[in-house]
């Protein structure tokens with residue numbers, strides 16, 4: 001027969017635990033978290049159980065009399081209940097009569113005879129008793145449990161505690177990242193979520209971003225958004241490549257904007273997934289403005305920008321004490337000197353801080369020349385990180401004087417980040433230390 005699963009609300013109710021070893025150490029914190037008045041009967045208990053013993057209400061430490069009544073010194077104020085239980089330790093062996101007054105009993109000593117005696121007393125008194133040593137002889141079983149927010153799950157796997165814990169972990173993980181509740185949850189979001197997908201590794205999206213992605217009806221994605229995340233979506237989620245939206249006006253951005261509005265009007269929740277952070281050279285704000293004009297609610301979920309993550313993944317700190325107190329993030333999609341450029345290249349040439357250049361691959365010759373012309377030394381260390389955080393990540397090391405030729409020779413392709421400044425040496429220093437330690441254990 002399958003067991004009948006209950007959620008016991010133990011606030012302020014007495015639970016007797018007989019035994020102070022490893023099993024008690026696992027069970028007591030959960031009972032206290034449920035607000036129970038736990039009475040622990042054992043000649044000895046583990047140090048972590050000792051830490052949990054309440055020192056309030058005059059029943060400090062081991063109750064002297066050894067009588068259960070001693071545990072009752074001072075009734076617990078009602079307002080205390082539910083705010084976490086309390087633990088009283090009776091430092092002695094189990095005695096017949098200890099089950100009196102308990103709503104629940106845990107027989108968790110390492111002596112089967114004692115457990116059997118406790119269970120027999122509980123049975124006679126019609127109190128539920130859990131035996132840790134003998135599932136068949138136990139009136140009740142403890143499920144593997146976990147709580148996420150307001151949801152508590154309990155799993156019994158036919159007496160196989162390992163399997164139960166494994167299933168519990170899977171359910172808890174699924175609740176945490178919302179892949180479980182997904183699209184059928186009560187709190188289905190509306191409108192558009194503009195989600196930063198991070199630099200490429202699917203593990204580097206935020207928890208919020210993943211939750212929303214799991215609830216999407218439609219996902220409009222960019223070339224740089226982490227592709228692997230899309231493979232996890234249920235088959236009926238519409239995934240649209242923003243570059244290939246098949247209708248509308250000619251300018252791609254207008255088409256994307258119209259597409260977002262149209263789908264939300266059809267009652268769908270749309271996730272607009274972008275690489276990195278949506279507001280760092282991602283045109284995210286244009287989409288937010290467009291939705292705002294059409295009365296569409298938008299949630300913006302920040303992302304880890306490649307501007308910091310790609311250097312970081314390559315071991316390059318964008319700031320370092322004693323080296324630089326600033327880093328400048330620059331879009332180099334327009335070359336220095338181009339009338340369309342709004343970047344103050346002379347100032348960047350004079351500045352001492354780290355430069356992080358995005359979209360610079362095709363224009364690196366012009367960029368390096370400009371920086372040297374405006375004051376940076378040709379010896380300034382430079383690193384180029386291609387496909388940062390992705391399986392194909394690679395780093396090229398150069399100087400401002402050599403970087404253009406070296407990138408050309410190495411065949412560096414976008415997406416890549418160019419980091420200019422002395423912080424690049426910090427990464428080299430770390431590498432050298434590691435290499436030395438490898439050689440010289």
Ligand code: SAH
Pocket residue numbers: 198199200224274275276277278279280281282304305306307310357358359360385386387388389390414415416417
């Ligand atoms: N919103 C994005 C940036 C978009 S601009 C973000 O915050 O990361 C596109 C540029 O970002 C690329 O040309 C490249 O310079 C950089 N980039 C994006 N992902 C990258 C990655 N995984 N590795 C290296 N550079 C990357």
